[in-house]
Amino acid sequence: MKPLLSLAAASAWNRRGTLSLVALSIALSTLLLLAFDRVRIDVRDNFSQAVSGTDLVVGARTGSVQLMLYAVFHLGGATNNVRMESIEAIAKHRAVDWVVPLSLGDSHRGFPVLGTTKAFFERFRYGDRQALRLEQGSPFSGDLDGLYGTVLGAEVAQRLRYKLGDPIVLSHGSGTLPGSEHADKPFTVVGILAPTGTPVDRTVHISLPALEAIHLDWSAGTPMKGLAIPAEQARKFDLAPKQVTAALVGLKGRAAVFAVQRFVNEYEGEPLMAVLPGVALDELWNVVGVGEKLLLGLSALVALVSLAGLVATVLAGLNERRRELAVLRAVGAGPRDVLVLLASEGLLVTLAGMLLGVLACAALIAGAGPWVQSHYGVALNLGEPSASQGLLLAGVLAAGVLASLIPGLRAYRMSLSDGLSPRS
């Protein structure tokens, strides 16, 4: 077997120009499959890590997936707000332990601004029920003295190079329209959170009264003409929030979860809904799963196309190589040796392509990982290959072996029919 393999390697090296193109296309499809799988797994991990320890997420009636998307991931927008009285009513339910109201809509240089209460920093849990930890400073005080204090997520502070005491200006909405800045009421950084790998890292946290304060002189998304309330004077107004976007709810015991959910869903004051985060995340994955399967299918198709290219290339060269096969037969190579020779050539090319693809995937994740994390908030893991990646690689290899057998079998038949006199 060994002499045959070295012959196969020499023969492949002889046609390295064409074959390296084929190997390159196999490398690209391997890269595509692996990178896609990595992103899929890491996105799923990131998503499922985003919230834990919260029994219910409450918001205005909408789809449960939408509610999760904007309440937890700050993606998209709420269709309706929730009145503060409703939140208070839920908080009074005897099975409810705590409620953390969330108010969204503003932003700071592309990062979402979350208005909430001090309880957020005590109650919020992510990953494996881990609590938030402040790396520097303290949570905003929540009272009037510390009205314009803000706590930054780790990534916000790192990307914008903020430190404690820095002033920052929030923008109304997504901040894309000119003149939509709350420039008259700058905030001061009072705390910076430790990294969590969740949307919290990319969020600017302020208190609910502060959110009221910056919108005192605003109406329907624009500053009111002729009305400007200076930052200091705002403290004299009633800053109690009238409505919020959503709320996280913790229960005294898990057993009551459906009772409270029903209580919220049937609340008479306004149409509300409560979702179980785990259930909603599963639902979200079902939605994403369709696209996921489609993408995986397309990647597999690309891999098939490059293997078809391999078969075509080796087959196309076969006719010119009938003389070589006759020479091999004359020195005692059997038709089976000829099959092994051709098949191992294809296999070598497949292996080289796969190796290149694995390396390229690792290089890509190492190189583009930080960029992906900062732009999309997904931490890509440059770790051991996952089980599904192993399966994908095995699949490509198996397909490569099968593809290599095609020219191998053809050469086998040729060398049987040709004998020592190729009819070319």
Added chain:
Amino acid sequence: MIELHDLRYAWPRAGRDCLAIDALQVSAGETLFLHGPSGCGKSTLLSLLAGVLVPRAGTVSLAGRSWSSMSGAARDAFRADHVGYLFQQFNLLPWLNVTDNVLLGCRFSASRAARATQRSGSPAAQARSLLERVGLDSSLFHRDARELSVGQQQRVAAARALIGAPEVVIADEPTSALDAVLRDGFMDVLLGECRAAGSTLVFVSHDERLARRFDRAASLPELNQALREAAA
């Protein structure tokens, strides 16, 4: 060394035999010239002698064993051990260097590798000494085969057929691509080395002028009754 009895061969799906030879013997160490124009079945006969094809009827035996009695894999191994084969041209793997092409003769046969080692110390050493004796400049030994001229390639092919001293060397018009001067030099080398190694040589050519250099000459059209039957 070679014996044919009542040989009949027809190509698959062909209606009638293309080769019919009642008897032919070549003794050990003998050099036989087979004269034959193209189309008289000489390539078929050589494939039968080398055990790549087996006859429909009758026997072809080499070194005392009938090819028909062996399985396909056994024939391949037996051919590797006992037969050196020379083609008209395109004898070499263009992507291997000259020395490795000569060593191909030992690659599929442990016994030929052992014989080469016994005579010269190692197969590579015998490859070198054979290449020197067929008159190839040592600067070419590690060049790729495709860089050589046709005359040089045929000499490398002769070295490959002779490495490990196989009992039988079969040559299929190896001089037809060479001019007169190269041809004479090549014949000297081939016949000289076969005699030195004690190998039996079966040499086919349409060039009758070469016949006088052999121990014996025969005409394939006369041997092959299938041709006469077809003409009749």
